[in-house]
Amino acid sequence: MSATPIRPVEDVEPPPPHMLLRMDPLLMLAALGLAACSLITLKGATRTLNAGHPLYFVERQAIYFGLGLAVALILARIDYSRLREYKYGLYAVMVALNLVVLGMPKVQGAARWIPLPFFQLQSSEFGKVLLIAAVSAFAVDRSRRLHEPRTTAKIMLLAILPALMVIPQPDLGTALVYIAGGFAILFFAGTSWKQLTALVVLFVLAITFVLVVAPATGHHLLKPYQMQRLTGFLHPSHDPRNQTYNILQSLTAIGSGGKSGLGTAGATQVNLHYLPAPDTDFIFAVVGETYGFVGAAVVLSLYALMIWRTLRILTMSKNLYGTLIAGGVLAMLMFQVFINAGMTIGIMPITGVPLPLMSYGGSSVLVTFIAIGLLQSIYVQARMTAASKSRGLAT
Numbered sequence: 001m002s003a004t005p006i007r008p009v010e011d012v013e014p015p016p017p018h019m020l021l022r023m024d025p026l027l028m029l030a031a032l033g034l035a036a037c038s039l040i041t042l043k044g045a046t047r048t049l050n051a052g053h054p055l056y057f058v059e060r061q062a063i064y065f066g067l068g069l070a071v072a073l074i075l076a077r078i079d080y081s082r083l084r085e086y087k088y089g090l091y092a093v094m095v096a097l098n099l100v101v102l103g104m105p106k107v108q109g110a111a112r113w114i115p116l117p118f119f120q121l122q123s124s125e126f127g128k129v130l131l132i133a134a135v136s137a138f139a140v141d142r143s144r145r146l147h148e149p150r151t152t153a154k155i156m157l158l159a160i161l162p163a164l165m166v167i168p169q170p171d172l173g174t175a176l177v178y179i180a181g182g183f184a185i186l187f188f189a190g191t192s193w194k195q196l197t198a199l200v201v202l203f204v205l206a207i208t209f210v211l212v213v214a215p216a217t218g219h220h221l222l223k224p225y226q227m228q229r230l231t232g233f234l235h236p237s238h239d240p241r242n243q244t245y246n247i248l249q250s251l252t253a254i255g256s257g258g259k260s261g262l263g264t265a266g267a268t269q270v271n272l273h274y275l276p277a278p279d280t281d282f283i284f285a286v287v288g289e290t291y292g293f294v295g296a297a298v299v300l301s302l303y304a305l306m307i308w309r310t311l312r313i314l315t316m317s318k319n320l321y322g323t324l325i326a327g328g329v330l331a332m333l334m335f336q337v338f339i340n341a342g343m344t345i346g347i348m349p350i351t352g353v354p355l356p357l358m359s360y361g362g363s364s365v366l367v368t369f370i371a372i373g374l375l376q377s378i379y380v381q382a383r384m385t386a387a388s389k390s391r392g393l394a395t
Contacts (some may be wrong), residue, residue: 023076024313024379030306031072031372034357035065037287037299042360044264045278045286048271057279057360064362068369075373076380084321087137091158094130097123098165112169122363124166124174129370132181132328135159139189140321146186152195156182173351177335179203184331185324188314246282249275250344254288254296261292279360281352285344299358303337313375318385322378329371 039058047054083090097114101123104111113120135158145151159182163175187196253269256262267289269275278286287295307330314326333356340355342348354364 022380022383023376024309026305027309027313027372027375027379030302030309031357031369032069033302034299034306037295037302038283038358038360039065041283041286041290041358042279044267044290045270045283046360048273049279060362061360061365064365065369067362068366071366072369072373072376075370076376078377079381080325080374080377081319081321081381083133084137084140087134090130090137091134094127094134094162095165097130098127098162098169101169102165110169110171112171119362122361124169124171125361125363125367127162127166128174128177128181128332129329129367129374131159131162131178132185132325132332132371133374135182135185136321136324136328139185139324143189143320146189146191149195149198152186152191152199155186156199158182159185171352173339173353176339176351177332177353180331180335181328184327188324188327189320246276246350247343247346250282250285251346253282253285254345257289257292257295259293261288261290261295264290280354281340281350281359282344283358283360284341284355287358288344300341303333303356307334307337310375313379313382316382316386317378318382322381325374326378329375332371333368 039062042061043055043058046057050056101114102111104114107113107120112122112124114123115121135155138158139146139155142151142155159178163178166172166175166178183196183199186199249269253267253275256269257267262268265271267286269289270278270286275282275285275289284296284299287299291298310326310330310333314323314330317323317326336353336356339348339351339353340359343350343353354361356368357365
């Protein structure tokens with residue numbers, strides 16, 4: 001009876017980790033942390049805005065966060081590179097949304113929303129991620145010709161055209177986000193500094209013409225209230241009952257908060273309704289008055305974490321398309337945080353730009369989570385590519 005030969009044990013490759021385990025945990029931590037801060041802040045800021053239902057805004061915001069998180073998890077499972085094939089469709093949808101909304105009923109003098117059964121869709125918000133996905137694809141297609149000025153002009157024009165459609169809604173803040181996103185895509189695509197500098201100079205000249213030259217000649221390209229918002233922060237003590245009322249109330253709220261804040265009951269600027277738009281534009285001022293420097297530092301630290309992880313994902317992308325999408329999302333987040341927080345402390349003009357994941361609003365929340373889902377997709381695909389390369393080298 002012969003003995004059974006001993007066979008060598010073959011190395012069995014362990015199964016790949018689940019998709020959720022491949023995602024960037026710190027990016028998701030920052031997003032969920034901001035969501036929690038938003039709900040806590042809204043609970044105190046909006047409890048008297050809807051008589052008989054003090055948690056109305058909190059409950060709806062929580063629903064938006066749940067939907068947004070689900071969308072982000074779905075996008076993380078999809079290879080973002082597929083979006084490049086649909087660049088014309090994405091751009092067309094963005095243009096169509098921003099044109100259709102102009103025919104919708106105005107809400108508080110603005111035509112920005114498409115009424116749906118349970119949701120007011122703000123087309124300009126969704127245009128942010130559609131623009132980033134589409135223009136990034138166009139830039140990749142022309143990456144070998146970025147040294148040509150006409151290529152740079154064409155790509156930037158793709159961002160300026162929808163911005164011009166958004167301004168009449170009116171939504172000047174989002175129009176600036178579009179332009180910032182287009183510029184960031186050109187920057188991360190490797191456009192020469194000479195061309196980028198020329199774009200900055202042209203932008204400064206355009207602002208000077210709109211705010212200074214045209215009004216001096218009797219031609220007002222912006223409405224009076226828009227001019228007041230854009231220039232009021234330069235002289236906050238001028239006309240405090242009209243032009244600079246919002247800025248002064250915001251400064252008062254943040255200044256009275258001190259180090260640790262006045263608490264929900266002691267936040268007089270919020271409770272007595274002196275602070276305008278405490279749930280949207282000036283929610284950061286609510287944080288400053290209610291929770292003080294400590295609360296504001298926590299919120300800004302979460303944004304710093306999100307921006308750091310976005311930069312990290314940008315550098316590890318498996319292809320140029322992912323790098324440009326991450327760069328566009330980075331510009332979108334940084335621009336909105338800087339403008340919104342800056343206007344509450346009087347160093348930036350009031351443009352109505354929401355604070356991502358803090359300001360109340362379904363469109364803003366969903367768009368931010370869509371952007372986070374794209375970032376997670378870039379991260380997951382980068383890790384999968386790196387793992388496959390390491391397995392190939394091992395064999």
